[in-house]
Amino acid sequence: MKFTPDKPPLTGETLDTLTTRLAEQGQPTFRAKQILDWVYKKRARTWDEMTNLPKPLRAWLDTTFDLVPTSLVLHKESHDVTDKLLLEMRDGSLIETVIIRAPQDDVGEEHSRKTICISTQVGCAMACVFCASGLAGLKRDLSAGEIVAQLLQVCYREDARTPRARPELASFDNIVVMGMGEPLANYDALIRALTILNAEWGLGFGARRITVSTSGLVPKILKLAEEPLGFRLAVSLHGATDEVREKIMPINKAYPLAKLIPAVREFSEKHGRMITLEFILIEDVNDSIDQAGELRDIARDLHAHVNIIPYNTVEGLPWKRPSVERQESFADVLRAARVPVTLRREKGHDIAAACGQLRLKTEKDRELAAM
Ligand code: SAH
Numbered sequence: 001m002k003f004t005p006d007k008p009p010l011t012g013e014t015l016d017t018l019t020t021r022l023a024e025q026g027q028p029t030f031r032a033k034q035i036l037d038w039v040y041k042k043r044a045r046t047w048d049e050m051t052n053l054p055k056p057l058r059a060w061l062d063t064t065f066d067l068v069p070t071s072l073v074l075h076k077e078s079h080d081v082t083d084k085l086l087l088e089m090r091d092g093s094l095i096e097t098v099i100i101r102a103p104q105d106d107v108g109e110e111h112s113r114k115t116i117c118i119s120t121q122v123g124c125a126m127a128c129v130f131c132a133s134g135l136a137g138l139k140r141d142l143s144a145g146e147i148v149a150q151l152l153q154v155c156y157r158e159d160a161r162t163p164r165a166r167p168e169l170a171s172f173d174n175i176v177v178m179g180m181g182e183p184l185a186n187y188d189a190l191i192r193a194l195t196i197l198n199a200e201w202g203l204g205f206g207a208r209r210i211t212v213s214t215s216g217l218v219p220k221i222l223k224l225a226e227e228p229l230g231f232r233l234a235v236s237l238h239g240a241t242d243e244v245r246e247k248i249m250p251i252n253k254a255y256p257l258a259k260l261i262p263a264v265r266e267f268s269e270k271h272g273r274m275i276t277l278e279f280i281l282i283e284d285v286n287d288s289i290d291q292a293g294e295l296r297d298i299a300r301d302l303h304a305h306v307n308i309i310p311y312n313t314v315e316g317l318p319w320k321r322p323s324v325e326r327q328e329s330f331a332d333v334l335r336a337a338r339v340p341v342t343l344r345r346e347k348g349h350d351i352a353a354a355c356g357q358l359r360l361k362t363e364k365d366r367e368l369a370a371m
Contacts, residue, residue, distance in 0.1 A: 003090075003140055003143075005066060005091070007065055007066040009065065009143065009146065010039060010145070011039070011196070012145025012148065012192070014195065014196060015036060018032040018036065019032040027057065034050075035053070036201045037201075040152075043152065044067075045156070047061050047062050068153070069089065069143075070089060072087060073086045073087065081100060082099070083099040085098075085150075093139060095142065095179070095180055097117065097150040098179060099158070100117065114158070114172035114173055115172065116175050116176070117179045118177055119180035119181050120141070120142055120177060120182070120193075121185065122138070123138045124137075124182055126182050126249070126250070126251055127250050128236075129247075130280065141185075141189060144188075144196065145193075147190065148197060151175065151197060151203060155170055158172060174211070175210045176210075176211045177210070177213055178234070183213065184212070184224065185220075194229065194231060207229040207230050208273070211231070211276070212232070213233075215249060216236065216237075217255065218259050221235075222266060224267065230273075232271075232275070233271070233275045234277075235260070235277055237295070237298070238282075241257070241291070241294055244286050261301070265301070265302055275305070276306070277299055278307045279309065280310070281308060282311045282319045283319070283321060289330070292329075292331075295334065296334050306339055308327065308330065308334075308344065
């Protein structure tokens with residue numbers, strides 16, 4: 001399930017791979033760093049902006065690489081603090097990248113904090129019953145260059161909006177890999193992309209400010225624990241017992257809680273940082289006080305932070321968000337046990353912020369337009 005473009009994206013190259021390519025052309029070693037500086041620090045959007053490169057080299061780059069392999073199709077600003085970029089890949093595939101302009105925990109003084117939510121696949125194979133991304137299954141994996149390009153697209157927009165004291169720095173604070181797709185199912189491209197984002201010659205973005213969210217691919221969680229860069233982990237739990245979890249997340253059959261929880265514990269111990277358990281609240285599915293009690297016990301055992309997310313309704317799916325009172329009573333069970341918990345405020349409901357919805361809607365619109 002791979003797409004091979006005419007020209008590979010430059011954003012998928014590392015300093016090493018680019019140096020090798022350039023050496024084959026008889027170029028000196030320093031050229032690779034110069035080019036990457038233009039891309040990640042100065043955010044050049046055309047080869048011709050790279051004025052310290054000889055013209056023939058620019059021409060060779062142009063025939064060899066796609067500078068940024070995505071185009072912005074749509075930018076939706078919601079009435080609250082969430083923005084969405086709908087990006088089109090070279091094969092016409094659509095993905096979503098979300099900008100969340102507030103802290104997850106609603107602390108007023110940190111209001112300017114920006115979290116960027118990126119996608120790793122077109123569609124998703126996990127088939128969680130509540131999620132719009134998986135409705136049409138998996139179309140394909142994104143390449144590392146396509147994953148990285150999402151952040152550059154955000155930089156282009158954010159740079160224009162809020163210039164920073166040091167313009168070469170990315171104008172956002174956190175990256176969460178919580179967009180469309182299961183990141184750990186596209187492991188190699190994910191790690192390559194995160195390495196590029198983290199590298200000093202890339203975006204220079206700290207690994208501890210990058211969170212990978214997974215539906216619970218146990219072997220890959222264990223593999224991620226071994227990565228030298230130390231990215232943070234969030235686990236989409238959504239059910240605190242197998243009985244509840246397997247009804248809504250098919251992956252729980254392959255990796256039930258008895259396998260998932262020890263893997264998360266191992267990650268947490270290796271990593272030395274608190275992991276996050278995500279728990280979307282769906283009315284009459286997983287929002288009982290019993291589930292809250294089970295979740296509290298798991299969170300205490302793992303010393304985890306819990307993110308409670310009121311479900312975002314998805315067109316065509318029957319699931320509902322519980323009342324605010326019910327959300328609060330659920331959270332209270334955890335708070336009473338001093339489990340660190342965040343009850344997320346609604347963000348982006350008005351622009352179809354639930355994963356994959358904007359893409360589905362646009363694909364539908366396109367189909368209609370083609371009829
Ligand atoms: N596949 C990864 C990352 C992508 S989904 C994972 O499962 O973690 C990012 C988060 O959004 C997951 O916790 C997912 O369960 C949640 N999510 C999906 N659809 C949602 C919806 N309609 N409302 C609220 N959260 C949703």
